[in-house]
Amino acid sequence: MKKRGRGMACMWYPIGFTVAANPSAATVKVNTDGTATLLTGTVETGQGALTVLAQIAAETLGLATDDVHVVSGDTDVTPMDTGAIASRTTYVTGNAIVRAAEKARDILFEAAAPLLNVKPEQLEVRDRRIQVLGFPARSVAIDKVVHHSETVLGNPAIGSASYNPPTVDMDPETGQGKPFNTYVYATQIADVEVDDETGEVEILKIVAVHDCGTPINPMLVEGQIQGGISMGVGFALQEEILFEEGRQINPNLTNYIMPTSLDMPDIEVGLVDNYDPTGPFGAKGAGEPTAVPTAACIMNAIYDAVGVRITALPATAERVLTAINEKRAAEQADAA
Amino acid sequence: MRPMNYIVPESAEAAVAILAERGENACPLAGGTDLVVDLKHAPGNINALVDVSGLEEFRGIDETDEGLRIGSMVTYGEIMEHPVCIEKTPEVVAASHTVGAVQTRNLGTIGGNLVTCVPSADSAPALMVLDAEVTLIGTNGWRRMPIEDFFVGPRKTILEPCELLAEIWIPGHTLGKPSSFYKFGLRKGQALALVNAAAALELDGDRIVEPRIALGAVAPTPIRAVKAEALLDGQVVNAKLLDEAAKISVTESKPIDDFRASRNYRRQLIRTLTRRVLERSVEIARERQEKDKLH
């Protein structure tokens, strides 16, 4: 018979390396037509990081995402970056880009200030224009300013900067310290059905609500969450590298069982409204944490459905059925 | 892949002759979903592939006076879309649907699957409960036998060297017979069977007639659970009886212990799945009775 159950799990997860320095650098060049080029040493590994980084550069310069072209991943060309690891790209590389773009922007403010008869610190960027703070009417198009700065004043709008999250060493005896500059939080809730005669677990739905600070690109954050959950589902129910005397016995995708499209539940994603003042425009990160609470919430849902606590992952159908049988036997023993 | 000859014969006879001439270095190629994988990893001494997949004699699905003829080189995809199969052998369609994924079903052939003869071949139990037969062609001509006799052991069929599986026949009297198929794998998509179960039966009033139970992945070859069938034959259907038959089917199986599942777990699956396919077959038979009453 199929038994329904629900379970939740929450989690916290840090952004960046544990104490160790993990800087990123960036260079932003504003072109004379008001578009910009961003140089970053990180690599696109699928998350859409380069689009997020373009959005951060664009935001700092008052441009649209499409105005920024990103050059990445070439040690001959791009500045250093600790890389696509530790959910750090949006936060650490993003902060470097904000600082680099601000330097380029400051060059433009210097050039625009005399044109608008104000001091540079009284200027802001918005909608591809440089304007007097709060006065869109007193503004000049950014391409005109770049052109003026570069070809008349001889001051091209290029900025380079780096960022490394501040941390405090951990005490070797007690671990006390500040290993990370910021953390994200999340809750996932699973709705499952357990077949108590086969042990098969079907996940009907997962609701996932994550904090990533400001979502720079909500669509890409959703993609991270959905993908993280699929990894979590595999970790929870199916995936395991098996060994026989140190030899892997299932090193192939026939016998290493990862989720297919038929094995994934419907996923409902929610993002909490949060802003981290230390991140680029309030952003933190979204990559790894999405895979963290999934297995836990599924195990709690199994417990809710059939009353067995799975203590060793993955919760294969066989393990679940064995646990159900043990529970039945114990109950019968108690009754006797 | 190592260097390999690729030969397309003109006819089944030609295929047999080429295989005879080339000896053990040649191998017939059907859909290739198993063979090409094997050749990439462990080619052995095979240096020629005789592609029989396009041979007219091995193609096509036809309903005749004798029953339903399925050419051995018909793909799972073709079976799933064939109106006669959908109507009269729905569990063969269901079993076909559980094979691999769309892409492998479009390449893989039902005959190739039977000849590969892995214990978990999905199509076998569904065919066995319909009393299917197979025809073979070899150097000595054609022969025909019940499908159970075709399987000899894991990856071993009754085929002589140079003999080819030509057709699968489902006799007319079992077409449309109430039946059910259930595959249990480690996931839903692209799963290999831990256990396959199929049942077919007729109801004469409340009595079970001509019960058939076949199981896959539970023994060196797909098997019929004949003792369980004997228990059911002629008996008035009830839940306890079906469960009893399921229990007996476990004793007729010899499941293995491996990294996918333990023997003990497979036994539990055999019982549950057998009971479920019997229950479902009875349900279908009852629906049929209701429908006949209305007419």
Added chain:
Amino acid sequence: MLVELTVNGESRSANVPPETTLLKMLREYLGLTGAKLGCDVGDCGTCTVIVDGVSVNSCLMLAGRADGCDVTTIEGLATADELHPLQQKFEEHGALQCGFCGPGMLISAKNLLDTNPEPSVFEVRDALAGNLCRCTGYTKIIEAVIEAGEMMNQEQATV
């Protein structure tokens, strides 16, 4: 051996060793690198192409088997004027992340919509079960396929 194919509407041919798979022929002899090699044994689906109207794992099909056949690869979906609705919807939804499964996934989706223009969510899941994706959890891919089907139906209706 000489193998002649119609690939994406163009007639193409190459002299390949007989053991060459269709995938290898497409990638190495015809310069069509859209279909990918992800596992080489038909598990992952990154090599999916359409041969004579049905999708297959081109890593498991010998090139000789495809001789004379009509082959559609990912390179054949768009025209010089517009993206295929699937390509458009995949882009709009951010349905691909690392993209490596993409060509195979899109071809499987196309093969589905060619025969079933209004698939249910389950039918989409079923049709894509031979295409593994590690990045997306399949969610946005499924949304994109369903919307592309709707878009194609509307286009059909307005024609």
Added chain:
Amino acid sequence: MATRVKDVQTNVEDLVTAREARAPSRQPLAVPIDQPVTFPLELPESEARLRTPAVGQRATRPDGRLHGLGQTQYIDDITFPHMLHAKILRSEYAHARIVSIDTSEAEKMPGVIATLTGAEVPENSFGPTYQDQPILAYPIARHRGDGVAAVAATTEQFALDALEKIRVEYEPLPAVFDPLEALEDDSPKVHGGDTNIYTSKVIKKGDVEAGLAASDHVFERRFSTQMVEHVPLEPHATIASWDGNGRVSIWSSLGRITLGREDLARTLQMPQSRIRLIGTVVGGNFGGKNEITNEPIVALLSRKSRRPVKAIYSRGDEFVSSTIRHPFIMDYTTGVDNEGRILARKIRLVLDGGAYCSWTGTTIGKGSILAPGPYNIDNVLVEAYAVYTNKTTTGAMRGFGAPQVCFAYESQMDDMADALGIDPLEIRLRNGFSENSLSPTGQSLQSVALKESLTQAADRFRWKEWQA
């Protein structure tokens, strides 16, 4: 239907027609059509890409369009004239001393241009924390995924054939596979010395024993997790090409090129300025492509052969040779009061590190810090140990230990909620972090959105309706 007939070299011509004998019109096209992909140039841009402010927009990805067109160039899609293909031979034993490697027969095989063994690697060690991992094992192989020799040949098949001709003489050594056994004094030592523990971590806050003593209820349980592979759909891939200035360009699926170049300079013993590392679009990383793997091998084969060399991992290589997720054995003891407030949590973690350290430093750090969960607990003790075993190397994988400990701490939260008759949502809200909460390392936390995530998730799920 006309039967199609073809063969290459058959001696039964009466049965089959030789393929080449067909009509002359069926000659291969002399010039291949030079338009492999059709694609539009002018398209309506997605509006979100054109809008300001840029932040918060559901902007589409320019690379996403290329993925959909099949235009993205992953490393396997790149070829160079005269390029060779490399394959790596892996250890036959989980733990063995390599007595000798003889590549002479392999070098005589057709198409083989160069071979490589560990003894030829200028600095045969690497690793993000400890440099305890060889590029090609020599003289000790510590797990079955260790490469022991490599071949570059004109085709992949020639390289594979040549691997079978390499003769390696091994002296098998005792091996250990279970992390708890590896902790014992008399266990075989994977890297020599007197212990397999290669890194440990302590997090200590308050007085855990006093906290447990003061608790109304104490819950204890052991949890464990398995080894998991990243399964990027694109296997690890590298191309290396040397030029006449003694400079090497390397195209790699590595996610961290700056540090990758440092590692390459170190292993190749050459200046960073002579190495160009290009990180192409990566077909899935998830932490598994965060350190060099076959890059130095391919670079050295390219140097030896003076040709570009490509190496693509097979799916099997990907499983046995790249890093995987650490299995954890986790003992949790948690004391709560009658209201379900956590007074103390004592945790012992054992991480199965496999044969080499890789990213264990980060995994044990994050795992330990996060292990008590996002809860206000005054008394915490976490002790964590990572041990070597003769198995696949565990390294970085999405979450660095967090999915493992989350499984344990959240399972126990529900055990406690169930035993005390408290709703699982309520017990989390009662204990959960809020702004300025102190973490297990004594850090004051900001921008804490734990409870918001709990309540929003519960609302979306209609948790309360289900519980009623």
